[in-house]
Amino acid sequence: MRYLPLTDTDRSAMLETIGASDVDALFVDVPADHYLTAPIEGLPHHASEMAVEKHMRALSKQNLAAADAAFFLGAGAYRHHVPATVDHLIQRGEFLTAYTPYQPEIAQGTLQMLFEFQTQVAKLYGCAVANASMYDGSTACWEAVAMAGRVTRRKRVVLSGALHPHYAETVKTMAKFTEDQIADALPSLTAKPDNAGLIARIDDQTSCVVVQYPDILGRIPDLAEIAEAAHAKGALLVAVNTEPVALGAIKAPGELGADIVVGEGQSIGVGLQFGGPYLGLFAVRDPKHVRQMPGRLCGETVDAEGKRGFVLTLSTREQHIRREKATSNICTNSGLCALAFSIHLTLLGEKGLRALAAENHRLACIAADRLAQVPGVTVLNDTFFNEFTVILPADAREVVRKLAQDKVLAGVSLGRLFPKVDALSGGLVVAVTETTTEEDIATLGRAIEEVLA
Amino acid sequence: MNAPNQSGWKPTSPVTGAADGTNTVTGNKALMLEEPLIFEIGNCETTGVDLPEPDLSSNRLGGFARDAEIGLPGLSEPETVRHYTRLSRQNYAIDLGLFPLGSCTMKHNPRVNEKVARMPGFADVHPLQPVDTVQGALGVINELAQWLCKLTGMPGVAMTPKAGAHGELCGILCIRAALEAKGDAREVILVPESAHGTNPATAAFAGYRVENIPATAEGRVDLAALKARLGPDVAGVMITNPNTCGLFERDMKAISDAVHAAGGYVYCDGANFNAIVGRVRPGDLGVDAMHINLHKTFSTPHGGGGPGSGPVVLSEALCPYGPLPFSELHADGTLTLVEEETAGERHPHSFGRMSAFHGQMGMFTRALAYILSHGADGLRQVAGDAVLNANYILRSLEDVLDAPFGASGPCMHEALFSDKGFADGMTTLDLAKGLIDEGYHPMTMYFPLVVHGAMLIEPTETESKAGLDQFITALRSLAERARAGDETLKAAPIHAPRRRLDETLAARKPVLTWSEPEVAPGEPSLSEQGGS
Numbered sequence: 001m002r003y004l005p006l007t008d009t010d011r012s013a014m015l016e017t018i019g020a021s022d023v024d025a026l027f028v029d030v031p032a033d034h035y036l037t038a039p040i041e042g043l044p045h046h047a048s049e050m051a052v053e054k055h056m057r058a059l060s061k062q063n064l065a066a067a068d069a070a071f072f073l074g075a076g077a078y079r080h081h082v083p084a085t086v087d088h089l090i091q092r093g094e095f096l097t098a099y100t101p102y103q104p105e106i107a108q109g110t111l112q113m114l115f116e117f118q119t120q121v122a123k124l125y126g127c128a129v130a131n132a133s134m135y136d137g138s139t140a141c142w143e144a145v146a147m148a149g150r151v152t153r154r155k156r157v158v159l160s161g162a163l164h165p166h167y168a169e170t171v172k173t174m175a176k177f178t179e180d181q182i183a184d185a186l187p188s189l190t191a192k193p194d195n196a197g198l199i200a201r202i203d204d205q206t207s208c209v210v211v212q213y214p215d216i217l218g219r220i221p222d223l224a225e226i227a228e229a230a231h232a233k234g235a236l237l238v239a240v241n242t243e244p245v246a247l248g249a250i251k252a253p254g255e256l257g258a259d260i261v262v263g264e265g266q267s268i269g270v271g272l273q274f275g276g277p278y279l280g281l282f283a284v285r286d287p288k289h290v291r292q293m294p295g296r297l298c299g300e301t302v303d304a305e306g307k308r309g310f311v312l313t314l315s316t317r318e319q320h321i322r323r324e325k326a327t328s329n330i331c332t333n334s335g336l337c338a339l340a341f342s343i344h345l346t347l348l349g350e351k352g353l354r355a356l357a358a359e360n361h362r363l364a365c366i367a368a369d370r371l372a373q374v375p376g377v378t379v380l381n382d383t384f385f386n387e388f389t390v391i392l393p394a395d396a397r398e399v400v401r402k403l404a405q406d407k408v409l410a411g412v413s414l415g416r417l418f419p420k421v422d423a424l425s426g427g428l429v430v431a432v433t434e435t436t437t438e439e440d441i442a443t444l445g446r447a448i449e450e451v452l453a
Numbered sequence: 454m455n456a457p458n459q460s461g462w463k464p465t466s467p468v469t470g471a472a473d474g475t476n477t478v479t480g481n482k483a484l485m486l487e488e489p490l491i492f493e494i495g496n497c498e499t500t501g502v503d504l505p506e507p508d509l510s511s512n513r514l515g516g517f518a519r520d521a522e523i524g525l526p527g528l529s530e531p532e533t534v535r536h537y538t539r540l541s542r543q544n545y546a547i548d549l550g551l552f553p554l555g556s557c558t559m560k561h562n563p564r565v566n567e568k569v570a571r572m573p574g575f576a577d578v579h580p581l582q583p584v585d586t587v588q589g590a591l592g593v594i595n596e597l598a599q600w601l602c603k604l605t606g607m608p609g610v611a612m613t614p615k616a617g618a619h620g621e622l623c624g625i626l627c628i629r630a631a632l633e634a635k636g637d638a639r640e641v642i643l644v645p646e647s648a649h650g651t652n653p654a655t656a657a658f659a660g661y662r663v664e665n666i667p668a669t670a671e672g673r674v675d676l677a678a679l680k681a682r683l684g685p686d687v688a689g690v691m692i693t694n695p696n697t698c699g700l701f702e703r704d705m706k707a708i709s710d711a712v713h714a715a716g717g718y719v720y721c722d723g724a725n726f727n728a729i730v731g732r733v734r735p736g737d738l739g740v741d742a743m744h745i746n747l748h749k750t751f752s753t754p755h756g757g758g759g760p761g762s763g764p765v766v767l768s769e770a771l772c773p774y775g776p777l778p779f780s781e782l783h784a785d786g787t788l789t790l791v792e793e794e795t796a797g798e799r800h801p802h803s804f805g806r807m808s809a810f811h812g813q814m815g816m817f818t819r820a821l822a823y824i825l826s827h828g829a830d831g832l833r834q835v836a837g838d839a840v841l842n843a844n845y846i847l848r849s850l851e852d853v854l855d856a857p858f859g860a861s862g863p864c865m866h867e868a869l870f871s872d873k874g875f876a877d878g879m880t881t882l883d884l885a886k887g888l889i890d891e892g893y894h895p896m897t898m899y900f901p902l903v904v905h906g907a908m909l910i911e912p913t914e915t916e917s918k919a920g921l922d923q924f925i926t927a928l929r930s931l932a933e934r935a936r937a938g939d940e941t942l943k944a945a946p947i948h949a950p951r952r953r954l955d956e957t958l959a960a961r962k963p964v965l966t967w968s969e970p971e972v973a974p975g976e977p978s979l980s981e982q983g984g985s
């Protein structure tokens with residue numbers, strides 16, 4: 001077996017040192033009636049690297065890769081161009097094959113990167129402090145809800161109807177066990193998000209109100225108005241962002257008054273990967289909330305010679321110190337995805353991020369205008385960044401399935417996101433990024449025209 | 454919160470006035486290169502990507518266009534490559550040498566796994582594509598799920614949990630849902646003191662009170678004491694097997710039987726599955742739920758902190774309560790997804806969704822490639838060699854290091870030592886830092902909590918005998934120095950990129966983000982520095 005360095009000669013010599021007759025003798029504590037003396041039956045035996053590659057390639061080929069289609073899916077996962085440099089650097093063994101930086105003297109590479117990452121996220125979100133990552137946007141969202149409960153000591157949570165339904169479901173699952181009361185809603189198909197309706201649901205028992213920005217339909221809600229209303233009732237505003245590239249074009253949630261800003265970082269550096277691993281971003285506007293944050297934090301310090309260095313810090317919040325009193329049970333997070341994000345964002349810089357955002361928006365405007373010309377189709381949004389909702393005069397799920405046969409991945413239907421809600425069945429969320437060509441947009445327009453004809 | 458740069462160190466100025474034979478002007482020492490922060494070398498004008506000039510003059514952003522500067526520095530591509538390459542060289546990694554962190558299973562990360570994960574059919578597919586267009590992705594999930602079920606002897610597996618701790622939560626939520634379905638509200642989860650911190654944290658998050666399970670003098674669960682504590686208020690137990698003292702819980706089946714008889718469920722922390730894969734099936738021991746860290750046993754790289762993946766195998770009793778979504782194989786070979794839409798018919802008792810999308814696909818492809826490479830025979834050999842290596846370390850060092858459970862029989866995949874016998878004032882930390890100077894990553898320190906000054910050493914199966922012999926020689930020398938009270942160890946490490954770091958300062962005056970130092974008159978700020 002190519003990954004196992006011991007030879008039979010080694011094994012014999014080692015067994016002699018140990019004083020055991022054979023390897024099986026080392027398993028004496030496994031009751032004999034449960035000890036397997038041979039490989040488990042019905043499973044294949046070892047395979048060469050070539051054979052493994054072949055097997056995996058065959059499976060890979062049973063998928064339609066985005067690059068082989070006219071591609072318009074978003075709704076929480078976006079296809080962006082990731083420079084080759086990013087993938088090269090994250091595969092350096094010193095990053096790829098290191099553990100969580102528990103020994104800072106020999107983990108300054110990872111730690112400095114995390115310090116830079118935390119700073120980049122804080123700036124992007126308009127916040128004081130960001131942590132070293134969570135699993136993904138949806139789990140970061142429920143951690144934010146849990147944290148808001150700790151800060152406000154209240155149990156009522158108001159979810160905007162235009163929050164990604166997977167995020168809402170995740171929060172609702174957790175709430176079943178934490179006894180938080182979750183008030184959710186369905187999105188209303190209006191050109192502008194229904195802020196008044198949302199604000200009316202906030203009361204003086206509300207711990208937090210959770211608002212996606214831009215929202216699941218692509219609209220850009222006025223966070224400042226919601227923040228003001230929430231704060232007036234002593235509630236926190238949790239802003240959720242699933243497309244960080246948008247923040248190169250629109251104001252930061254922290255700047256608009258959001259107290260906890262969480263989101264999905266996948267768009268920058270990580271790639272689609274069928275939904276995971278992704279990158280949960282988590283930040284707070286007010287530094288006094290730092291001690292209620294979940295997850296790891298990297299901080300600056302000095303070494304015994306006075307040189308600057310970095311360490312994991314404020315660990316008294318965490319499970320390995322506080323055990324059942326920890327702010328979260330998270331241990332392993334998304335370190336390597338954070339590295340990919342940070343490298344990509346460093347390559348972009350302020351200038352590149354703004355240009356990237358502008359290019360996304362420009363192409364999205366072209367796509368919206370094109371689809372608005374399709375007979376019977378209307379574009380819902382007043383505002384959007386790189387994703388918008390069109391209302392089709394047909395079941396959008398059926399349309400999506402049909403077009404997929406011709407390698408047009410037209411978008412995410414609201415029927416997929418909110419099944420069995422008739423009022424939403426015509427909705428199709430269309431995302432456009434810098435990887436979309438004007439040719440792709442023309443193809444989509446034509447394809448929808450044909451299928452509706 | 455904003456005392457930038459506590460040391461006053463500046464990247465652009467010489468570290469010392471002049472080179473003097475020991476110090477250099479730059480602070481660099483040949484291949485050991487100091488590297489500033491991106492905020493100190495980049496600026497808002499530089500970019501490493503070519504994009505069209507932005508024009509947002511006519512836009513549909515409402516009134517929300519961002520005008521103020523964000524403050525994100527950019528670097529050109531060559532500068533970016535150099536920055537991160539230089540940083541990477543300040544890290545220890547498996548690729549460089551033995552990484553004996555107990556309980557973490559830092560084994561070799563095969564590169565073919567990286568290659569397959571990047572195949573376009575896996576890397577470039579969206580989680581919400583129509584299922585007809587992702588049959589291969591669902592195929593990977595399904596194939597890996599079948600392996601995990603067969604290797605553990607369990608009937609079902611929840612694939613979506615994103616790491617071990619998330620898997621623990623999944624298992625405990627299944628237990629809670631199963632009890633609630635019976636109208637049986639219970640309040641307590643029993644956890645041994647030796648358990649990993651995520652176990653009590655998880656149980657508490659799921660709304661349970663955590664109580665301690667006593668251990669025997671030989672380092673295992675005290676079955677009699679456990680039985681005495683079981684009762685109608687106990688929802689279940691969380692047992693790590695092999696446990697964090699590196700021992701197999703011999704009485705596991707009896708523990709399970711007792712817990713079941715008392716109406717509770719058995720959660721097994723499977724972080725240490727590497728020791729037993731192919732040699733014993735947790736399903737045969739009465740386990741109801743167990744997470745498997747794909748980033749440990751099945752070699753997906755730990756990436757400096759993640760990502761991981763923590764599928765949870767489930768017993769017949771808990772399967773009905775597992776999370777959404779999951780994939781279902783049909784008789785004609787096609788795969789579909791059970792999500793919220795069809796859950797009502799297909800999986801009505803699910804406790805719900807734990808995250809967006811379908812789990813850590815990028816980890817599934819790597820783990821499956823690893824499993825296929827080994828096969829059932831190779832995996833059995835993995836456990837054998839991992840246990841052999843650990844016992845070799847245990848027996849080669851127990852004359853100089855105290856092995857508190859050395860008399861409890863062979864260890865499993867990790868060897869546990871204590872600081873007993875060290876000279877006054879010498880600590881596990883000193884020895885660990887000494888290992889750094891010898892070119893090794895230290896072992897897990899001060900865990901499990903039940904052993905004083907614990908040193909938990911897990912070599913894994915991917916180390917050669919020659920490599921282990923050198924490690925043993927280094928550790929023996931350090932143990933002797935610690936016993937002799939060699940004060941020079943207190944200064945270790947002296948050869949690492951940094952000396953011991955002041956963790957107290959970091960926590961007392963937290964600096965968690967970079968902020969621009971006060972600009973001295975005449976010096977340009979970040980945004981004013983031109984292209985470099």
Ligand SMILES: Cc1ncc(COP(=O)(O)O)c(C=O)c1O
Pocket residue numbers: 330331332556557616617618619649651652693697722724725746761762763
């Ligand atoms: C025994 C044990 N249990 C649970 C965990 C948690 O796993 P994860 O870090 O993947 O969340 C770990 C590892 O960190 C562990 O060693």
